[in-house]
Amino acid sequence: MIRPATRPPAKPISPSPAKPGPSRPAEPIQLEVLPLPGGPARIEWRRSVRARRVSLRIDPKGGGVVITLPQRAARQAGMALLMDNAAWVSERLAALPKPVAFVDGAVVPLHGIDHRICHIGGRGGVWIEGRQINVGGAGEFLARRIADFMRATARERLAKLALDKAEQAGVRPKRVSVKDTRSRWGSCAADRSLAFSWRLVLAPPFVQDYVAAHEVAHLRHMNHGPQFWALVDELTPHTAAAMAWLRNEGPRLLRVG
């Protein structure tokens, strides 16, 4: 599994164990805007039965902060964690790339190369012409059409890469699918299904190649041990460069679409 880096660095993510508060029914997701040193920040409060401690992460897609509380933790524990990390949070929010929506005229990367979205009208469909993504049909369906096109293109590209590499490694995935996950670029399930984020279609081919190799290698080794990495290196020459690229440019992909 490969996760985008969205959590605070260093150890004490939870400075103190969550204080048991009065038991209460699960609350729906709550949103609020709080003033942080770097300016107002959108905070999303979640309660989780599975969480064992208070946690905080940046939501690169939404441009805010998500604080997850275990069932019995007091909200105060979340506020304390937020305040302890306030400088880091402000810095990360300020550094988030601007969101790029699928609209006429927007520039979005496709296989790592910037393309301009052009609404052509006329009959429906999406096609590439040079560095343009041409979109037919009514304007109201433009975003939907591009989203579908991106997912289909991602699925085609990543399935091809994964199947080629699986053959090379002498393994076979049960299925290869593409999802809209923001928390991971790829994953390998216990039933041998591989899943990839559709946003990888925005990334350069060497990054797609590495993520496919990484997940295929998990079909042989369900860990990140030395044998796993040796197999990854057999399946792709791009490990170091792709990991660096995802670390630096990955957040930008999460702001597209």
Ligand SMILES: [Zn+2]
């Ligand atoms: Zn992994």
